[in-house]
Amino acid sequence: MAASLRVPRKLCSFLFFYVLFLTLVPQVILGFITYSREELLNIRSASTHHQYDQEYVFRDADPVFCLTNRTTEWILCSDPKKRLRKRGKRGGLLVRLRRRAQRAPLPSILLANVQSLDNKVDEIRARVAFQRDIRDCNVLCFTETWLTGETLSEADQDVLLPGRLNNFFARFEDNTVPLTRPATKTCGLSFTAAEVSKTFKRVNPRKAAGPDGIPSRALRACADQLAGVFTDIFNQSLYQSAVPTCFKRATIVPVPKKAKVTELNDYRPVALTSVIMKCFERLVKDHITSTLPDTLDPLQFAYRPNRSTDDAISTTLHTALTHLDKRNTYVRMLFIDYSSAFNTIVPSKLVIKLETLGLDPALCNWVLDFLTGRPQVVRVGNNISSPLILNTGAPQGCVLSPLLYSLFTHDCVATHASNSIIKFADDTTVVGLITNIDETAYREEVRALGVWCQENNLTLNVNKTKEMIVDFRKQQREHPPIHIDGTVVERVASFKFLGIHITDKLNWSTHTDSIVKKAQQRLFNLRRLKKFGLSPKALTNFYRCTIESILAGCITAWYGNCTALNRKALQRVVRSAQRITGGKLPALQDTYTTRCHRKAIKIIKDINHPSHCLFTPLSSRRRGQYRCIKAGTERLKNSFYLKAIRLLNSHH
Numbered sequence: 001m002a003a004s005l006r007v008p009r010k011l012c013s014f015l016f017f018y019v020l021f022l023t024l025v026p027q028v029i030l031g032f033i034t035y036s037r038e039e040l041l042n043i044r045s046a047s048t049h050h051q052y053d054q055e056y057v058f059r060d061a062d063p064v065f066c067l068t069n070r071t072t073e074w075i076l077c078s079d080p081k082k083r084l085r086k087r088g089k090r091g092g093l094l095v096r097l098r099r100r101a102q103r104a105p106l107p108s109i110l111l112a113n114v115q116s117l118d119n120k121v122d123e124i125r126a127r128v129a130f131q132r133d134i135r136d137c138n139v140l141c142f143t144e145t146w147l148t149g150e151t152l153s154e155a156d157q158d159v160l161l162p163g164r165l166n167n168f169f170a171r172f173e174d175n176t177v178p179l180t181r182p183a184t185k186t187c188g189l190s191f192t193a194a195e196v197s198k199t200f201k202r203v204n205p206r207k208a209a210g211p212d213g214i215p216s217r218a219l220r221a222c223a224d225q226l227a228g229v230f231t232d233i234f235n236q237s238l239y240q241s242a243v244p245t246c247f248k249r250a251t252i253v254p255v256p257k258k259a260k261v262t263e264l265n266d267y268r269p270v271a272l273t274s275v276i277m278k279c280f281e282r283l284v285k286d287h288i289t290s291t292l293p294d295t296l297d298p299l300q301f302a303y304r305p306n307r308s309t310d311d312a313i314s315t316t317l318h319t320a321l322t323h324l325d326k327r328n329t330y331v332r333m334l335f336i337d338y339s340s341a342f343n344t345i346v347p348s349k350l351v352i353k354l355e356t357l358g359l360d361p362a363l364c365n366w367v368l369d370f371l372t373g374r375p376q377v378v379r380v381g382n383n384i385s386s387p388l389i390l391n392t393g394a395p396q397g398c399v400l401s402p403l404l405y406s407l408f409t410h411d412c413v414a415t416h417a418s419n420s421i422i423k424f425a426d427d428t429t430v431v432g433l434i435t436n437i438d439e440t441a442y443r444e445e446v447r448a449l450g451v452w453c454q455e456n457n458l459t460l461n462v463n464k465t466k467e468m469i470v471d472f473r474k475q476q477r478e479h480p481p482i483h484i485d486g487t488v489v490e491r492v493a494s495f496k497f498l499g500i501h502i503t504d505k506l507n508w509s510t511h512t513d514s515i516v517k518k519a520q521q522r523l524f525n526l527r528r529l530k531k532f533g534l535s536p537k538a539l540t541n542f543y544r545c546t547i548e549s550i551l552a553g554c555i556t557a558w559y560g561n562c563t564a565l566n567r568k569a570l571q572r573v574v575r576s577a578q579r580i581t582g583g584k585l586p587a588l589q590d591t592y593t594t595r596c597h598r599k600a601i602k603i604i605k606d607i608n609h610p611s612h613c614l615f616t617p618l619s620s621r622r623r624g625q626y627r628c629i630k631a632g633t634e635r636l637k638n639s640f641y642l643k644a645i646r647l648l649n650s651h652h
Contacts, residue, residue: 254380
């Protein structure tokens, strides 16, 4: 009996000490576990697996975390005397932490967080740098929507709008049978695979795909592989004087002419055509340009190399100022406006003019086929109209259309020596130089222009056609108005000619006030971009693209005759932009001088420029010097050509 009782006693004693061991020994062992913050940060380079210097003390059943002022780490603390009492904003947080049971994080978790700290910081730094680069690169893209409010209105979402626009754009269609092409010899023009491949590689990869869906990026990337196939197609098209219908398809995207659209005429029809056909047109255009003489229509300043709106404006002003420098003279300027000039071109009449200029008859037939039988649809948003077949006009957006229009109007020239017809695309200006109140030649010129428009199917918009009279005589008389088709042409004191405001006094206060107001609106956008944290380089690029382009637009034509007050107002905008960007910006006076000198050098090198004759070199003893033009007034003296000659002479 006694022996049987001893065994349970021993077992009970063993269990008692075993439980006591499991309860006390882990706490004693954990009491010796200590580690510091520095050792955690350097744990990767430590020779031992773990080193502990700081001691965790478990005295209470509910330990809590206390935040000290000396370090930024959390220290396990249960002694009320050692707890740091907090007041203020963080007092409530600490009270809630004390009331809630917390457990010390495992050393492995702390170790993992410390080891991954460098990687996390590197990742954050890379993300921030990437986002900053993307923001700087795309800043000009999203600010364009701030500069122009041209967005589709609710009316544009109408399902019937594409059909109405398509019928409106095709209103000049005469519904007649296209001209039958006469039988001619085959076209001698052909292209090589190298020429086609070079043209494909020049394609802008950002251009939208045409109705065929072939992206320009793919055409450029596979230029060498596709050149052989399309060379055969292009040459066969020229041989047969026919263009495939799939190449002639066009999707019209209506672009608003102004911010607020009120009628269908406020949309400009821009054709989205095949990228392949654009490359084909570019090859044909280069051939036609090389065939035509360089002296053809010298007063057409559009679509030609080394020509711009500056040249058209400077030529117009110099013609007027030179005549006004004489006694008993004045100038009448008639600014012609056509109704959809590109859409009213008659292909049959164009072909006759091309043959007169000496182009290959087979190539003329190819142009005729290119302009006739063109399927056209209008797309507004997701709505697409039904197709229409057009046989009149040249689609805006094609490569050949500007050249064909300039050739179509090349015979629109002045018939009297006292008149000039200056053209920039479809913007036509008749400058009549009147002497001794004799307006016979000027009125005959206007009448002849009206007859020419009727013969060539061009419609004059008399309501938008304006006339301005520049007369500096002391004793002025009443000027009788001009009539076109029985309608009186409105006389204005100021007109916006190719982007600048010309007044009948030939002063530039109206123009400078307009561009200063517009530039100040862009300064608001520049300030907003600076608040976004853009780099000074990005801000400077934004200034050059959106503000300087406004202030210095056609500056060579008008800045020389600005008053000191006008120049101060312009420079004030530049200084404001300079304070925002934080970098030095060029003064407008320096920009004007640089551009005048650069423009003069280009005119001297271009012997076909209409103003090349104004730069007459002096004798060989004074090489690099040019003969100065006599001027009796300050207006003529400060004009572009006289200023450019003085700059050239001062640089030698």
